[in-house]
Amino acid sequence: MEIPYTVKPRPDTGLYNAKLGIWLFLASEVMLFGGLFSSYILLRVGADLWPHGMLSIPIGTFNTFVLIASSVTVVMAWANLKLGNPGKFKFYMAITILCALGFLSVKSYEYYVKFTHYDVWFKDDATAEKYFKAAYGEKGPEEVRELFVDRFHLHNTNAKYDPAQIQLVGHIAGNPLCTNLKKLLAAKQETIKFTADPPKGSHEHPHEIEVKLSDVQRLSAYVPAHSTFFAIYFTITALHGLHVLGGALVLAYFLFTVDKWWKKAPEQFTNRIEVGGLFWHFVDLVWIFLFPIIYLL
């Protein structure tokens, strides 16, 4: 069955139907992301402590450049179809899809780094102090406190310094993905080998220490369950990532079927590219706000 497609604008709306359709869809998307942004504001303002510098700014900046570049190339692809040049369309659309894949690869790498980075909370202050000294030497408690103050920008806010919240930050030997205390104990593990992060102002990792799991209160990778910050970070960026993936699949379909469509219905195809492009620009637009809000502020 052939679905009828009107290329000409309707006299009442002045638009071809697909264009009105995509704008109605984008309006609903604004509300979807708007709901999540407002949740972010509410969670952040309501939080006693909010971490800073948990995400890599160079990586985030690189991904912003990649998405902006893809927005330029997708509109160039459309403009070249308008000029009747499907060859150049293919070139620009291929770059757009490469950018989308690049963005998703970098995002996956970012997620992987978070899923293998751990915070360890100890059962009491004395035990914690013992491990801080084992990791960083005699000045251990002070080094760990420095990292804590830095993470929560305590020098900038009125939040109180809370010793019960201080944790050892670093990597478990073998880089296990998304493990936690329950899983480790279920696997009959009694100790872990742990390399703490470098102290503030240094890039050198301290030597590996052995941590008894019986001393540990909580152990968590940077997964959504870690904290409110990571819960909202993963929710918003994963939803955005799914949009990038969905958009890339549709644009890739256009790229691979251009020859057939260009012969059969060039106007309809050009309209489809415009509609696909509008969605793609929206995905870029969401990231333009996400990047400063989550990475920088």
Added chain:
Amino acid sequence: MSHDHSHSHGPGEACAHDHGHDDHNSPEYIQKTIKKYLMVGGILFGGTVLTVLMYYVHIPSVAITIAVALLIASVKAGFVAGVFMHLSDERKMIYGVLLCTVFFLIGLMALTIWAMHDQPFQTMIGGKPA
């Protein structure tokens, strides 16, 4: 918006309501817009660099830091919506749809901010005031 034009004609096809100067399908017009797209791409790259540089410039006021970051993001978003998504020159129907969206989005954010100020003054724990 009142002039009668369309983005939606096929390649090389003459505009049904050709006003000459605003024929959005003529190769000359498209060539001109291509230059505009590249320029906006450059502005967006510059805006991103500026946003990141602002992060390293320490502004004592948190409110100003947030305002500046959101202002730069809004300007960038304005260019994407206005030029790439052709909103600077679109049909009334789309403006109507977006007006509704903006109304509800403002409502959503306003309710959020209202909720933040609407805190209970006496918290109850286990049926007794905490």
